[in-house]
Amino acid sequence: MTEPTAGGIFGKDLLDRCISCxxxxxxxxxxxxxxxxxxxxxxxxxxxxxxxxxxxxxxxPTLVEQASFCLGCRSCETVCPAGVEYGALLEQWRDHQWxxxxxxxxxxxxxxxxxxxxxxxxxxxxRRHARARAREGSPALLLGCVERGLYPEVSxxxxxxxxxxxxxxxxxxCGALHxxxxxxxxxxxxxxxxxxxxxxxxxxxxxGCAAHLSAHLGRDRVKELSEYLVExxxxxxxxxxxxxxxxxxxxxxxCHLRNGMGVTRQPRELIxxxxxxxxxxxxxxxxxAAGTYSVLRPEDSRTVLAPKLAAIEEAGVDYVVAxxxxxxxxxxxxxxARGSRVRALHLVELLYMAEGSTGPxx
Amino acid sequence: MTALPRRIRDxxxxxxxxxxxxxxxxxxxxxxxxxxxxxxxxxxxxxxxGTTAEVAEILKLATAHGIxxxxxxxxxxxxxxxxxxxxxxxxxxxxxxxxxxxxxDELLARVEPGVTTARLAxxxxxxxxxxxxxxxxxxASTVGGNVATCAGGLRGLKYGVTRNYVLGLTAVLPTGxxxxxGGRLWKDVAGYDLxxxxxxxxxxxxxxxxxxxxLLPKPSHSGTxxxxxxxxxxxxxxxxxxxxxGIVPATLExxxxxxIDAVERFAHLGLRSDAGxxxxxxxxxxxxxxxxxxxxxxxxxxxxxxxxVTLAGSVARAEALLAARRCSLPALSRLGSLTILEDATVPxxxxxxxxxxxxxxxxxxxxxxxxxxxxxxGNLHPTCVLDPDDxxxxxxxxxxxxxxxxxxxxxxGTITGEHxxxxxxxxxLADRIGTDQLALLRRVKNAFDPAGILNPGKLGS
Numbered sequence: 001m002t003e004p005t006a007g008g009i010f011g012k013d014l015l016d017r018c019i020s021c022x023x024x025x026x027x028x029x030x031x032x033x034x035x036x037x038x039x040x041x042x043x044x045x046x047x048x049x050x051x052x053x054x055x056x057x058x059x060x061p062t063l064v065e066q067a068s069f070c071l072g073c074r075s076c077e078t079v080c081p082a083g084v085e086y087g088a089l090l091e092q093w094r095d096h097q098w099x100x101x102x103x104x105x106x107x108x109x110x111x112x113x114x115x116x117x118x119x120x121x122x123x124x125x126x127r128r129h130a131r132a133r134a135r136e137g138s139p140a141l142l143l144g145c146v147e148r149g150l151y152p153e154v155s156x157x158x159x160x161x162x163x164x165x166x167x168x169x170x171x172x173x174c175g176a177l178h179x180x181x182x183x184x185x186x187x188x189x190x191x192x193x194x195x196x197x198x199x200x201x202x203x204x205x206x207x208g209c210a211a212h213l214s215a216h217l218g219r220d221r222v223k224e225l226s227e228y229l230v231e232x233x234x235x236x237x238x239x240x241x242x243x244x245x246x247x248x249x250x251x252x253x254x255c256h257l258r259n260g261m262g263v264t265r266q267p268r269e270l271i272x273x274x275x276x277x278x279x280x281x282x283x284x285x286x287x288x289a290a291g292t293y294s295v296l297r298p299e300d301s302r303t304v305l306a307p308k309l310a311a312i313e314e315a316g317v318d319y320v321v322a323x324x325x326x327x328x329x330x331x332x333x334x335x336x337a338r339g340s341r342v343r344a345l346h347l348v349e350l351l352y353m354a355e356g357s358t359g360p361x362x
Numbered sequence: 363m364t365a366l367p368r369r370i371r372d373x374x375x376x377x378x379x380x381x382x383x384x385x386x387x388x389x390x391x392x393x394x395x396x397x398x399x400x401x402x403x404x405x406x407x408x409x410x411x412g413t414t415a416e417v418a419e420i421l422k423l424a425t426a427h428g429i430x431x432x433x434x435x436x437x438x439x440x441x442x443x444x445x446x447x448x449x450x451x452x453x454x455x456x457x458x459x460x461x462x463x464x465x466x467d468e469l470l471a472r473v474e475p476g477v478t479t480a481r482l483a484x485x486x487x488x489x490x491x492x493x494x495x496x497x498x499x500x501x502a503s504t505v506g507g508n509v510a511t512c513a514g515g516l517r518g519l520k521y522g523v524t525r526n527y528v529l530g531l532t533a534v535l536p537t538g539x540x541x542x543x544g545g546r547l548w549k550d551v552a553g554y555d556l557x558x559x560x561x562x563x564x565x566x567x568x569x570x571x572x573x574x575x576x577l578l579p580k581p582s583h584s585g586t587x588x589x590x591x592x593x594x595x596x597x598x599x600x601x602x603x604x605x606x607x608g609i610v611p612a613t614l615e616x617x618x619x620x621x622i623d624a625v626e627r628f629a630h631l632g633l634r635s636d637a638g639x640x641x642x643x644x645x646x647x648x649x650x651x652x653x654x655x656x657x658x659x660x661x662x663x664x665x666x667x668x669x670x671v672t673l674a675g676s677v678a679r680a681e682a683l684l685a686a687r688r689c690s691l692p693a694l695s696r697l698g699s700l701t702i703l704e705d706a707t708v709p710x711x712x713x714x715x716x717x718x719x720x721x722x723x724x725x726x727x728x729x730x731x732x733x734x735x736x737x738x739x740g741n742l743h744p745t746c747v748l749d750p751d752d753x754x755x756x757x758x759x760x761x762x763x764x765x766x767x768x769x770x771x772x773x774x775g776t777i778t779g780e781h782x783x784x785x786x787x788x789x790x791l792a793d794r795i796g797t798d799q800l801a802l803l804r805r806v807k808n809a810f811d812p813a814g815i816l817n818p819g820k821l822g823s
Contacts, residue, residue: 016699016750021397021691022438025502026478035410035456035476037437043392050391062388079501081692082701 007052009096010089015052017084018045024076024086029286029304030069038062039069041076041086048093058097067097068104069300071293072180073255073286087260091184098182104296107181114145114173115190121169123149130155130167134198139228140166142194142204142213145173147325154205154325157352158225162234165203172197174204176212180291191216203228205348207254207324208291211261224257226266226323226347236273238357240319240350247318249275249350252308252331253284254324267323267347274354275319280311289330305334312342321347365449366406370427374409374451377419382410382457393434393452394445397499398786399700400756401442405432405452412457414532414540414571421569422538424451425813431536432817433565435475435504439511440703441784443564447819455506458571464489468546469577470529475506475570479513482575491577494521497780498691506570512562514780519738520612520645521578523780525561532572533560536811546574559806564782565817567810581646585656586613586680587673589663590637594618597639598714600666601737604643605710607662609655613644614738615687618717621694621732625686628693633686637669641737642687644680690734691745697730698747700756704763706770707779710740719769720744727758741779768793783821791821 024041025031031040038047044066050056056063067090074087098104103111113119120143124131129143129152141158148155155167174194179187194202195217202222204210210224223231240247249271257263264284271277288294288304312320312335320335320342322328331344345353366385374383384390385407394404406429411417424431430450437444446452459476466489473482479493479500486493497503497513507513509531514523530544544550544557560568591597597616604611617625617640626633633640641663645655660671674680695701708716717733720742724731735742744766748755767777767790777783777790792800803822808814814823 019397019695019699019701020395020399021499022436022502023499025436025438026480035454035459037392037454038389040392046392046395047388050388056388056391060386060388062386062391082695083692 007054010048010052010092014085014089014092015045015049017082018042019082020046021081023079023081027075027079029071029073029075029288033303038066044070045084045086045089048089051093051096063097067093068297071255071286071288071290071304073290074259075255075285078259091179091187094180094182095184103182106295107292110292110295111178111181111183111186114177115186117170117172120145120148120172124152124169127152128156130159131169132159132166134166134168137200138164138166139201139203139223140168140198142174142198142202142206142209143167143171144204144206144209144325145177147206150329151325151346154346154348157346157348158203158205161348161352161355162229168198170197174209174213175216176208177291179212187212188216195221205323205325205346207257207261207263208326211256214261219261224261224263224323226270227263229270230266236270236351236354238354239274240354240357242318247275248278248316249319249321250278250280250312250315250317251283251321251323252280252287252327254322254327255286255290257323258284267321270347270351271321274351278315278317280308280315282308282311287327287330289324289326291326294326294330301330302334305330309334309338309340313338313340317342319350320344321350323347366429370423370429371407373423374407374420377423378409378411378416382412384408393454396434396437396439396442396444398440398442398445398784399702401445401785403445403447404449405446406449408452408454410454410457414534417453417534417569417571418538418540420451420453421534421536421815424815425536425538428813429815430818431569431815433506433510433569435507435510436478436499436502438499438503439507439782439784440705441511441778441782441786443511443782443784443817443820445785447785450815453569455504455569455571458506461485462572464491464577466491469579470546470574471577472572472574473505474572475504475509477505479503479505479508486577487580490580492580493527493575493577495524495527505573505575509561509570509573510563510565511782512780514736514741516615516736517612518736518741518780519614520610525558527576528557528561528573529576530574531557531560531570533568533570535568536813536816541568544574548576562782564784564821566807566821566823567816569816581648583649583652584612584644584646584680585652585674586642586644586683587656587660587671588683588686589641589643589660589668589671590634591639591641591666591668593638593714594717595714596667597641597737598711600641600663600668601713602711603662603666604659607658609645609658611643611645611655611659611738613642614736615642616640616735616737617686617690618733620730621690621734622686624693624697624732625689628696629685629689631682631686631689634670640686642683687734694732694745694747698749700748700750702746702759702763704744704746704766705735705741705779705781706744706766706775706777707739707741708770708773708775710738712773712775713737713740713742716742716770716773716775720766723762723765723769727762729755729759729762731762739779740775764790785819788820
């Protein structure tokens with residue numbers, strides 16, 4: 001055993017906040033899987049404290065494993081009586097644990113790719129995401145690094161529903177990816193760059209990006225789409241019908257939108273306006289996508305997803321709506337692999353479908 | 363660093379499989395503590411058994427080699443009952459997490475010890491029934507842990523505590539025998555009441571692997587109200603009068619002046635700043651009875667000099683009233699990062715007197731100790747908030763709590779109402795039960811656990 005050394009890895013106030021009551025245990029998806037204190041938020045904070053005081057060194061296999069096994073969903077923050085900012089602690093932990101070459105190589109590749117603005121632009125050309133020049137006083141849509149390539153129809157649907165939202169080219173990645181993968185300095189820098197390029201209000205269709213950007217640019221400047229729509233009094237038109245009845249639609253919360261920003265009501269209201277809303281018993285728990293988690297730990301990611309898919313099937317819904325591209329990808333892949341007839345959609349796609357059932361908006 | 367010989371490790375692996383035995387320092391670190399501040403001790407191994415038979419094999423092995431075993435559920439206890447003070451094995455029972463049965467016909471449920479209290483309560487509710495004990499940590503705590511510590515809760519006065527609901531247990535003796543105490547019976551006097559003895563035995567006598575609990579029909583209605591008083595003495599008079607009037611409310615919670623102040627600064631609920639005590643009351647049952655009881659309680663509070671009484675007309679309003687109580691710990695924990703939450707308990711009529719003593723002790727030791735708790739059953743939660751780096755203050759807090767426990771005993775009370783003795787209250791136990799009884803506890807312990815391997819350093823050991 002090495003001699004204890006001084007840390008400086010964690011903010012003292014952040015680490016001291018935890019009173020070890022254990023109320024976080026049932027909220028944690030990885031504790032739910034294992035029943036092992038080490039994979040609970042409280043257990044991980046005990047590990048962080050041991051790292052900080054030098055009782056464990058950063059090569060310790062449990063520290064390495066637990067820093068990676070955590071989904072970073074921040075569900076624990078919502079039940080914590082002491083107000084521990086677990087998400088911030090996890091960022092600091094990974095900054096240290098995953099510095100330089102210790103970061104999983106796949107995460108390094110992804111982080112390098114999304115920093116190439118020209119690559120992101122190329123994706124846009126090929127995939128034809130929305131584009132609209134910035135206008136003074138108009139909110140700008142964050143195109144995202146993943147979504148613009150994977151789901152360009154999402155940004156196009158936003159523009160059709162809300163033409164006042166611009167979609168300027170030349171935006172990079174918001175930096176959430178970096179912050180969650182052990183490089184919070186780059187995460188902050190990229191967020192500030194986005195803030196400079198999109199100087200007014202920013203609307204995003206990704207809960208994860210919304211939480212990261214709002215932490216750096218301020219809560220007032222950043223709105224997740226559902227939050228924006230409700231705030232501007234958007235009136236959803238039409239309804240989505242299937243086989244002569246209104247569709248039944250469930251929601252998968254975005255963890256960072258729910259746990260980081262406290263937005264839960266708005267997406268439900270909007271769905272309820274155009275379809276029969278069905279609340280899943282586990283709508284608020286992580287789907288296992290968790291940013292890069294589904295790529296870095298595919299097996300664990302699928303294990304976390306499994307009860308979610310079972311609940312979706314059980315609920316007898318036609319669609320399940322996501323408000324974050326990672327969740328959307330996770331649900332689509334999972335439902336397809338299961339041979340399910342339920343389809344996963346982004347919220348804005350559902351609203352656009354509903355509007356398509358009526359005449360053009362006045 | 364592990365003191366566990368290689369061959370013992372191999373035998374543990376042979377019993378539960380390699381995935382369920384941990385001996386690396388990192389894996390042991392989270393098990394060096396529970397929810398109790400200031401108590402730390404590393405185990406040598408953490409073992410996760412999956413069946414009663416595996417528990418029996420592990421205990422036989424431990425007894426044969428004199429290895430300490432500390433059973434653990436979710437580790438939410440506040441008396442260091444699950445801190446492995448003597449090292450050895452921490453036996454984690456979270457894999458035993460099945461609800462085996464919920465019977466509406468017999469009004470009972472059978473569960474494994476790793477089921478959380480909230481899951482049991484939800485399963486009962488889904489069957490139109492109610493599991494009455496509701497300890498503060500119910501969402502996280504396990505039923506096994508609740509039984510081992512005889513956990514209390516907010517509804518103690520009307521509904522009792524965990525011991526009042528345990529009908530039967532399956533438990534493994536340290537020597538490996540599997541015993542079944544009690545069962546599906548409300549009446550059964552065959553033998554000493556070992557079910558009650560094991561309830562609250564804090565893992566020092568046997569390891570509980572299955573629990574049969576009694577359920578109640580779910581009350582159809584509930585209601586809540588709140589009263590502000592000039593002083594705790596005034597609210598105490600109101601509580602006495604309520605009970606004298608033949609009403610036993612489900613909830614009777616109080617906050618002292620310091621708590622009201624901390625909650626208001628934290629949550630801005632609009633609590634009255636001129637009040638010396640806040641009394642939260644509630645009842646459940648059939649609709650009309652609840653309404654009548656609440657109105658009568660409000661009337662009695664008024665007669666006892668309440669500054670203000672409010673009844674909740676809706677669930678949302680009731681939630682708002684309950685927020686003050688729920689916010690107590692969050693609000694207090696933000697005033698300092700070391701939060702010591704205790705549970706000295708006195709007979710109900712002496713509650714105000716005890717809080718006065720606590721205030722006096724806190725002032726003499728220059729500490730912030732705020733008190734909230736259960737006015738119905740005299741169970742107080744004096745909560746000391748301080749900076750953990752201030753070693754002098756921590757020492758003063760130890761002295762202050764020793765005086766608080768002594769004070770409670772002087773008032774015919776006890777050192778712990780619902781948290782347990784564990785390692786934290788062990789030094790004060792003789793003051794409460796006397797040396798003869800303590801010696802008897804030791805003989806009982808010895809009868810169950812001749813090798814002294816089960817949770818040494820706690821309770822009767």
